[in-house]
Amino acid sequence: MTRTVTLCVTVGCDGSRASRAAAEWAAREARMLGLPLHLLHVREPDHPSRTAWSDDTADALAARHPGLDVRAEQFTGRPADVLADLARDAALLVLGSRAPGRVGGFLAGSVAHAVLARTERPVVLVREGAGHHDDTESRMPVVLGLDLAHPDARLIGFAFAAAARRGTTLRIVHDGDRRPEGEPPSAGPRTLRRALAPGEILRPWREKLPDVPVAEEDLCGTPGAHLVDLSREASLVVIGRQIRAGFGARLGPVAHAVLHRATAPVAVIPHV
Numbered sequence: 039m040t041r042t043v044t045l046c047v048t049v050g051c052d053g054s055r056a057s058r059a060a061a062e063w064a065a066r067e068a069r070m071l072g073l074p075l076h077l078l079h080v081r082e083p084d085h086p087s088r089t090a091w092s093d094d095t096a097d098a099l100a101a102r103h104p105g106l107d108v109r110a111e112q113f114t115g116r117p118a119d120v121l122a123d124l125a126r127d128a129a130l131l132v133l134g135s136r137a138p139g140r141v142g143g144f145l146a147g148s149v150a151h152a153v154l155a156r157t158e159r160p161v162v163l164v165r166e167g168a169g170h171h172d173d174t175e176s177r178m179p180v181v182l183g184l185d186l187a188h189p190d191a192r193l194i195g196f197a198f199a200a201a202a203r204r205g206t207t208l209r210i211v212h213d214g215d216r217r218p219e220g221e222p223p224s225a226g227p228r229t230l231r232r233a234l235a236p237g238e239i240l241r242p243w244r245e246k247l248p249d250v251p252v253a254e255e256d257l258c259g260t261p262g263a264h265l266v267d268l269s270r271e272a273s274l275v276v277i278g279r280q281i282r283a284g285f286g287a288r289l290g291p292v293a294h295a296v297l298h299r300a301t302a303p304v305a306v307i308p309h310v
Contacts, residue, residue: 049078058095064132076110077111080113181274277293
């Protein structure tokens with residue numbers, strides 16, 4: 039099969055309420071990014087599937103978002119494998135997620151877990167019922183969970199750009215640094231883990247996007263629980279997933295907690 043590769047926002051759809059919320063969120067994000075929206079439906083070979091959903095969804099999104107280039111395709115195969123493979127052409131892959139508290143949770147279905155483990159593209163999980171936001175909600179802060187031991191440029195850049203597109207504050211939660219900025223590090227494992235102060239880490243992005251208001255705060259309590267609390271008043275939560283050879287589909291405890299319990303959309307950014 040020959041496909042024309044065009045950078046786009048890709049969303050996995052199956053006709054469920056969660057996937058419709060994901061498609062609506064992805065449409066708004068595609069408009070902000072100035073990119074086409076690509077709807078993907080993956081039909082498992084041994085399971086019957088409706089075939090009209092994609093055209094109906096595409097038509098409805100195009101009507102609600104004039105000028106947005108909406109495309110829909112259907113494939114046959116294992117959903118996680120197909121989505122991960124096609125995500126290589128995407129600026130962003132968006133998936134639907136059940137509301138917190140629903141039996142099983144999103145990751146229990148294994149599809150999102152497997153996709154997150156396979157792709158090196160940013161993935162956003164959108165909760166059921168969270169697709170339609172008014173302007174006030176869309177301007178709520180973007181929350182970034184920043185591990186000072188692994189301050190990856192891709193993760194920080196994604197969060198700053200997301201806040202800039204929304205015209206909102208970037209709220210950065212990190213585990214603090216007690217060394218005064220500019221003071222040389224002393225010997226010891228703790229200093230090796232925190233070789234840079236937050237101000238030093240963030241300076242390039244603050245200089246590049248000076249109009250993005252930045253609010254920093256030290257971590258309070260367990261990282262996952264704290265980010266879940268902040269998600270209730272956030273337009274987007276951004277977290278990282280470190281790529282480690284040989285770890286398979288394993289997610290860290292922070293990502294696991296946030297993906298299961300956060301109420302805002304969650305962007306997972308793989309990094310080395």
